[in-house]
Amino acid sequence: MDYLSKLENQSIYIMREAFNKFENLAMLWSIGKDSTVLLWLARKAFLGHVPFPLVHVDTTYKIASMIEYRDQLVKEWGLQLVVGKNEDVLKSGVTFPNGKATRVECCGTLKKDALKAVLEKHHFTGVIVGVRRDEEPTRAKERYFSPRDKNMEWNVEDQPPELWDQFKTDFETGAHIRIHPLLHWTEVNIWEYIERENIPIIPLYFANGKGERYRSIGCWPCTSPMKSNARNVRDIIEELRATNTPERAGRAQDKESEDAFEKLRRDGYM
Amino acid sequence: MQTTAPTEQLKIVIVGHVDHGKSTFVGRLFHDTGSLPEGKLEQLQKIAERRGVPFEWANLMDALQSERDQNITIDTAQIWFHTRKRQYVIIDAPGHKEFLKNMVTGAANAEAALLLIDAAEGVQEQSRRHGFLLNLLGIRQIAVLVNKMDLHDYSQERFDQIEREFRAFLKTVGLEPKIFIPIAAKHGDNIASLSANMPWWQGPTVVQTLDEFKISELPKDQPLRFPIQDVYRFDERRILAGRVEAGTLRVGDRLLFSPGNKVSTVKNIERWQAAPRETASAGESVGVILTEQIFVERGSVATLETEPPYALTKIRARMFWLGRAPFKKGKTYKIKLATQEAECHMDSLEKVIDASTLQNISRPENDQFVGRHEVAELYIRMKRPIAFDLHTDIVALGRFVIVDGYEVCGGGIIIEDSYPKRTSDGLHKSENIFWSHGKVTARQRAMRNSHMGCVVWLTGLSGAGKSTIATELERELFNLGKHAYVLDGDNVRHGLCSDLGFSPEDRKENIRRVGEVAKLFAEAGIICITAFISPYRSDRELVRKMMKPRQFVEVHVDAPLAICEERDPKGLYAKARANEIKEFTGISAPYEGPSKPEIQLHTDKLTVAESVAKIVEYLHMQDASAEVSI
Numbered sequence: 001m002d003y004l005s006k007l008e009n010q011s012i013y014i015m016r017e018a019f020n021k022f023e024n025l026a027m028l029w030s031i032g033k034d035s036t037v038l039l040w041l042a043r044k045a046f047l048g049h050v051p052f053p054l055v056h057v058d059t060t061y062k063i064a065s066m067i068e069y070r071d072q073l074v075k076e077w078g079l080q081l082v083v084g085k086n087e088d089v090l091k092s093g094v095t096f097p098n099g100k101a102t103r104v105e106c107c108g109t110l111k112k113d114a115l116k117a118v119l120e121k122h123h124f125t126g127v128i129v130g131v132r133r134d135e136e137p138t139r140a141k142e143r144y145f146s147p148r149d150k151n152m153e154w155n156v157e158d159q160p161p162e163l164w165d166q167f168k169t170d171f172e173t174g175a176h177i178r179i180h181p182l183l184h185w186t187e188v189n190i191w192e193y194i195e196r197e198n199i200p201i202i203p204l205y206f207a208n209g210k211g212e213r214y215r216s217i218g219c220w221p222c223t224s225p226m227k228s229n230a231r232n233v234r235d236i237i238e239e240l241r242a243t244n245t246p247e248r249a250g251r252a253q254d255k256e257s258e259d260a261f262e263k264l265r266r267d268g269y270m
Numbered sequence: 271m272q273t274t275a276p277t278e279q280l281k282i283v284i285v286g287h288v289d290h291g292k293s294t295f296v297g298r299l300f301h302d303t304g305s306l307p308e309g310k311l312e313q314l315q316k317i318a319e320r321r322g323v324p325f326e327w328a329n330l331m332d333a334l335q336s337e338r339d340q341n342i343t344i345d346t347a348q349i350w351f352h353t354r355k356r357q358y359v360i361i362d363a364p365g366h367k368e369f370l371k372n373m374v375t376g377a378a379n380a381e382a383a384l385l386l387i388d389a390a391e392g393v394q395e396q397s398r399r400h401g402f403l404l405n406l407l408g409i410r411q412i413a414v415l416v417n418k419m420d421l422h423d424y425s426q427e428r429f430d431q432i433e434r435e436f437r438a439f440l441k442t443v444g445l446e447p448k449i450f451i452p453i454a455a456k457h458g459d460n461i462a463s464l465s466a467n468m469p470w471w472q473g474p475t476v477v478q479t480l481d482e483f484k485i486s487e488l489p490k491d492q493p494l495r496f497p498i499q500d501v502y503r504f505d506e507r508r509i510l511a512g513r514v515e516a517g518t519l520r521v522g523d524r525l526l527f528s529p530g531n532k533v534s535t536v537k538n539i540e541r542w543q544a545a546p547r548e549t550a551s552a553g554e555s556v557g558v559i560l561t562e563q564i565f566v567e568r569g570s571v572a573t574l575e576t577e578p579p580y581a582l583t584k585i586r587a588r589m590f591w592l593g594r595a596p597f598k599k600g601k602t603y604k605i606k607l608a609t610q611e612a613e614c615h616m617d618s619l620e621k622v623i624d625a626s627t628l629q630n631i632s633r634p635e636n637d638q639f640v641g642r643h644e645v646a647e648l649y650i651r652m653k654r655p656i657a658f659d660l661h662t663d664i665v666a667l668g669r670f671v672i673v674d675g676y677e678v679c680g681g682g683i684i685i686e687d688s689y690p691k692r693t694s695d696g697l698h699k700s701e702n703i704f705w706s707h708g709k710v711t712a713r714q715r716a717m718r719n720s721h722m723g724c725v726v727w728l729t730g731l732s733g734a735g736k737s738t739i740a741t742e743l744e745r746e747l748f749n750l751g752k753h754a755y756v757l758d759g760d761n762v763r764h765g766l767c768s769d770l771g772f773s774p775e776d777r778k779e780n781i782r783r784v785g786e787v788a789k790l791f792a793e794a795g796i797i798c799i800t801a802f803i804s805p806y807r808s809d810r811e812l813v814r815k816m817m818k819p820r821q822f823v824e825v826h827v828d829a830p831l832a833i834c835e836e837r838d839p840k841g842l843y844a845k846a847r848a849n850e851i852k853e854f855t856g857i858s859a860p861y862e863g864p865s866k867p868e869i870q871l872h873t874d875k876l877t878v879a880e881s882v883a884k885i886v887e888y889l890h891m892q893d894a895s896a897e898v899s900i
Contacts, residue, residue, distance in 0.1 A: 001488060001553050003279055012555040013499070013513050020500045020568060045511075047557055048542045049504040134350055143375075161371035161592055161678050163378030163407075166606045166671040168678060184359070186350055197543065245308050 004193055011038075011181040012045040013165065014144050015128065018179040019051060021169040022126030026082065028115075029054040031066045032217050033201055034130035036073075037190055038182055040199050042128075043077075053080040055118055055127070059110040060090060061097060061219035069202045084118030086110050097221040104264060106222075112269045116152050119176065128179045134186045135247055138265050142180055143168070150174040152268030187247050188240045195233045207231050216247055280485055283361045283377045285404065286386035287396035291417040295386060295455035296349075296360060297327030302462035303477065305351035327456065355481040370399075370643055371592040374681070377404055382411035382483040384476070385447070386455075389422040389429065393436050395626040401436075402625040402645065405445045406590060406683065408665060411483045412447040415476065419468065420454040426470045442628060449479055488552040492516040493577035494523070495659070495667050497608035498570045502557065509540055509557040510566060514550050515608065515666035517574075519558070521548040525572040527564070528657040529581035531749050534560040565879035569610040571657040571667065579657040579667055583894050584617060586687035588647050589640065589672070590625070593679030596639040597646075597672065606678075607670040610656045614672070616640075617649035640680070647685070654890045658684055715795035721752050721893050723792040725785075725817065726885060729804045729864065730827030731856045732842055733834035735873040735881070736801040739827060742882045743799055750886070754797040757788055772853055778809050785813030792821050797889070805855045807862040820892060825885060826867040829874045831856050 001009070018025060027042065027050075029035045042050050056070060074081050089095065089109040096106035119127060133140045143159055145167035160168040171177060182190075194201055207213040212225040213236075226245075230236040284292045300306050318325040351358050361376035377383065383404050387397050404412060414436060422428045433450040440447060451460055452471055459465035462477045474482070494517030502509045523536045539550050540557035550556045558572075571579055591597050597616065605614040619638045622631040623645045633639065640646040661668030661683035672680040716722045726743065728736040740756045747754035763770070767783055770776040781804050791798035804810050814822045834856065835843040846854035853859040869888055871881045 001551070006553065009513065009553055009555045016499050016511055016555065044542050044544075045555070046502065046504060046542075047507075047509060047540055051504060140349060159372070161375045161681075163375055163671065163678075163681055164666075164669050166678060166681075168676075170604075170673060170676040172676060243308075 004189065004196060007185055007189055008041065008044065008193070010184065011041045014167075014179065014181040015042055015045040017165075017167055017169070018126055018128055018145075018181075019046070021167075022177070024122070024124050025052045025126040025128065026055045026119075026122065026124045027052060027128040028130070029056050029070070029081075030130070030218075031056065031062070031070050031202060032130075033190055033194065033205060034132065034182055034185075036201060037185075037193060037199060038128065038130040039073075039077075039079075040197060041181065050077070050079055052128075053082045053122075055082045055084060055115075055124075057084045057111050057114045057118065059106075059114070059219050060085070061095075061110070061221055063204060063214075063217060063220050063223070065204060066202060066217065073200070082118060082122060084114045086114040086117065089113070103222055107264055107269065108267070110219075112152075112264065112267060116268060119152075125171075125176050126179055127176060128181060130182050131180055132182050132185050132187070132190075139183075142178075142183055144180050144183055145169065146178045146180060147171055148176050148178060148268060152176075154266050154268070156266065188237060191233055191237045191240060195237065201233075205236065207235075278485055279357045279359060280382060280480070280483060281359045281361070281380045282382045282384060282480065282483070283373075283380035283409070284384045284386065285373055285377065285400040287388070287391070287394040287400075290386045290388040290391070290394070290397070291455050292386050293328035294326070295384075295415065295417065295453070295461075297329070298455045298458050299360075299461055299476070300349075300351055301327070302458050303351050303353055353477050353481055358480065370403075373400065374403065374407065374590070374592065377407045377409060378681070380409060381486045382480075383409050383413075384480075385412060385414045386417045387414060387432060387436065389416050389418045389425075389432065389452070392432055393439065397436065398439055398628075399626040399643070401440050401445055402443045402628070403590060405443050406588060406645065408661075408669075408683070412445065413476070413479050414447045414450045415455075416450060416452050417455050419452045419459065420457060424452070424454070424459075424465075424467045426452075426468070448482075449474070451476055451479065489516045489664070489666075490518055490551040490553075492552070492664055494519055494572070494574050495579070495608075495664055496525075496558070496572040497610070497667075498527075498566060498568055498572065499609050500568055501566065507540070507559060508563065509559060510572075511555075511557050512572075512609070513555040514552050516552050516664050518549055518551045519556070519572075524575055525560075526575045526578055527566050527570040527572050528579055529655040530566075530570065531581075531751070532564045532566060532570075533575065534562045534564045534566075537561040565883070569608075569656075571608060571610075579659050579664075580689050581655045581657045582689060583652045583655050583890075584649055585652075585656075585658060585684050586620075586647070586649050587670070587682040587684050588645065589650075589680055589682030590645045591640045591642060591672075591680040593674050593677065594642060595674065595679075596641045597674070597680055599638040603679075604673040605650065605652060605656070605670050606673060607656055607658055608667055612656050613653040614650050617651040620647040620649070622646045651894070653894050654887060660684055660686060662686075712793070712795070716893075716896070719753055719795050721797065721889065722820075722896060723795040724797055724821050724823055724889070724892075725788040725792050725813075726797060726799045726823045726825060726889075727788070727804070727810065727813065728799065728801045728825045728827050729810060729867075730873075731829065731831060731834045731861055732803060732854075733837040733839055734827040734829040735871075735878065736803075736827045738878055739871070739873075739881050739885075740799045740801040742878050743885055746882050746886060747797055747889075752797060753795065754799060755791060757784060757791075757798060757800045759802045762787075774806070778806065781806075781809040781813060785816055788813070789816050789821075792817065803855050803861070805859065805861045807864065810864065820896075823869065823885075823888065823892075824864055824867040825869040825871060826864050827871050827873055827881075828863065829872070833874050 086109050094100045096103050131139045141156055143162045147168060148154055204214045204217050207228050207230050211227060211229055213228040213230060214225045217223060230239045286292055314329045315325045349360055361380055385400060387393060416429050416432050429452045452468055453460045459467055460475050462475060464473055464475060495515045496512050496519055497515060498510050499512040502511055521536050521539060526533055536558055538559040573579060599616045602613055602615050605612055622640055624631055625645045659667040668684045670682055671678050728740055730736055737758060744754045744756045762784055767780045770780050784800060788798045788800050838844060845851045846857040855861050869885060873881060
């Protein structure tokens with residue numbers, strides 16, 4: 001079996017375990033390449049169906065074409081979409097683009113708190129998330145089935161053992177489990193798979209006329225494009241095989257302090 | 271620049287005693303193979319400078335704050351690097367004793383291991399424990415790196431001494447490393463290039479050794495094992511979802527589902543957005559549609575009829591324990607094996623081993639347990655049969671984890687024992703025959719049959735489903751290799767009780783006679799299933815009193831009157847309403863439901879198969895607790 005098929009089959013197995021074990025399951029969809037690949041894998045796992053809702057946390061600062069692309073796929077693929085938004089903070093205006101919060105504080109309220117609220121509202125006990133170990137060091141420590149306690153906190157020092165594809169599926173009430181079917185994929189694997197499967201990906205990832213493209217997408221005030229002439233999936237694969245620059249280099253919130261991202265994740269960020 | 275298809279990838283784990291230099295080694299390996307992200311080295315050097323501490327290679331891996339403080343890697347961080355040959359996923363397993371569960375997590379997912387030993391400190395407790403566990407976790411490709419050679423004058427004598435000592439130990443646990451290599455991770459000696467400091471070492475380097483390791487192959491030529499993960503009905507198709515763990519599945523294969531011994535044929539193999547193929551091999555997650563619909567659920571293992579797994583309630587295993595609380599005799603746990611789950615407990619403990627010294631630990635008879643970080647050989651008993659194989663035969667069906675409360679606390683592999691052989695028709699009693707000396711006892715009969723004789727007494731309104739369930743239950747038990755027989759209301763009334771009518775007195779006598787006959791069947795070792803309305807509580811209590819404890823299993827087949835009347839399979843309700851039948855239970859005569867039946871079946875909510883499964887489960891548990899089933 002070739003390497004991409006191995007990755008694919010393992011992710012399908014994990015998603016099917018999650019679907020069997022959680023009554024109230026949802027999947028986070030950031031509109032980015034990873035969670036769109038995840039969505040494709042869900043359709044593989046469930047033979048064309050997506051038998052759970054997708055949650056999108058909307059900060060209202062997302063790059064405009066992301067929302068258009070989202071709504072279009074929802075319609076074409078017949079998806080159930082749940083949108084989470086921190087209306088209170090947006091109303092009060094205490095955000096980074098308004099100059100009233102740091103980048104990390106802004107991520108904390110508009111993403112992390114909004115996510116927490118939407119999970120609570122719908123009583124989701126299992127949430128499928130498209131993070132990968134090679135993205136950044138704290139994600140490298142993740143498990144496929146990763147528990148979050150009642151306060152959504154992640155106890156990284158005391159994680160359950162995970163062996164032989166037997167996952168943590170028993171937990172106290174109030175806690176929830178994050179499921180990470182893409183944990184073992186690398187950034188270049190994602191693109192190789194997009195190429196093989198011909199998955200429709202938001203065009204922000206491809207170089208525009210000015211020789212720039214987004215390598216990682218998020219809110220416009222904190223995400224910047226990189227210099228690149230990669231105009232299609234094949235170009236991106238070749239570019240990535242040659243680069244040593246980290247994937248989240250264009251994400252400003254990671255750099256406010258040495259452990260900014262780690263703190264966000266311990267508190268429940270995806 | 272590569273433009274070829276995705277390259278192969280090898281997963282490796284790095285283990286060894288705490289402070290023997292694993293993180294430093296990984297940092298250096300990354301640097302020396304040109305795999306570091308741009309700016310990472312400079313960033314960490316700057317941080318070290320700002321804090322006024324010397325730069326440590328280990329910090330590349332230990333990205334978390336808490337680790338930098340303790341200088342211990344606390345989890346299996348996975349990272350990627352390339353050699354010219356291929357890509358590697360490297361798992362920096364920590365050496366601190368507290369974090370053994372992380373080492374196990376890392377190693378269980380690896381295909382090869384590097385075990386580091388400090389040349390100055392030599393072989394330590396964790397060096398031995400990790401060696402022992404690698405073997406238990408099934409890792410066979412191992413290289414031992416003798417690190418910090420710079421602290422021992424790059425001495426060949428020291429290196430040879432460590433190799434001799436550790437090789438001897440590993441041999442006793444059945445492990446043979448491919449090679450020992452002297453290195454000084456901090457300075458890059460013998461990592462990617464040969465060291466000028468050790469002219470006596472002619473190679474290979476660590477990188478060359480890694481490139482020699484082989485990618486583990488999926489066992490597609492072994493006997494077929496397809497554990498059912500789930501059953502989907504998203505549309506008109508009923509699809510069995512699962513991953514082929516061993517062998518190859520083909521359209522047209524006649525499949526045996528264990529435990530339970532049901533049989534059906536593969537009609538189609540389902541995939542989405544993939545070229546249709548008539549086979550699926552080890553590693554593939556697919557969906558299967560069967561030609562004949564049978565009741566199969568998650569946990570069932572599909573195999574070919576000619577190559578069945580074992581399906582028993584007791585296994586012999588070698589197990590390691592990671593839980594804070596020990597694995598104790600008398601406590602109930604959950605075992606997970608492939609997609610099966612069952613309640614289980616320690617049956618008997620053969621030996622407990624200290625994994626670092628290999629000494630047997632003796633425990634008093636009345637205090638049998640496996641403590642944290644200990645390894646044991648023991649028997650585990652399940653409340654119901656599970657399908658399994660020996661770990662040496664088929665890995666995926668030969669290993670399991672144990673859950674204590676909410677946590678996975680242990681894992682193990684199934685080892686040789688005198689398991690009764692399975693034949694394809696599921697009659698697996700041949701090597702388990704009990705000889706009787708003198709009068710044959712009920713227990714001897716039960717041991718011979720692998721089940722106790724008993725009476726399954728179905729009571730409920732006409733139309734509640736008693737006869738249907740009785741017939742299905744009989745068939746199911748028959749297919750499980752058990753002796754079962756149905757006493758049905760209609761067949762008894764034509765013979766044994768042909769002199770009786772439907773007055774309360776006659777009904778009472780009818781039930782008494784049926785009770786006596788059922789009792790004789792049970793004494794003869796048969797599971798006697800009766801399907802009578804038996805509306806009066808006192809009559810049923812009379813029958814219960816005839817029998818020994820646990821011999822009488824009262825099952826309330828319970829559906830609301832309105833539903834029974836709607837079903838009206840024999841048109842009796844209509845006649846009763848029209849007053850053509852007198853004293854009809856539910857209409858013109860009372861029905862007294864049992865107050866404490868052994869089993870309650872709400873047949874308006876359960877399918878026939880589900881109802882039958884509940885009764886079978888109850889009987890299994892009763893047999894397991896009486897220790898008559900194997």
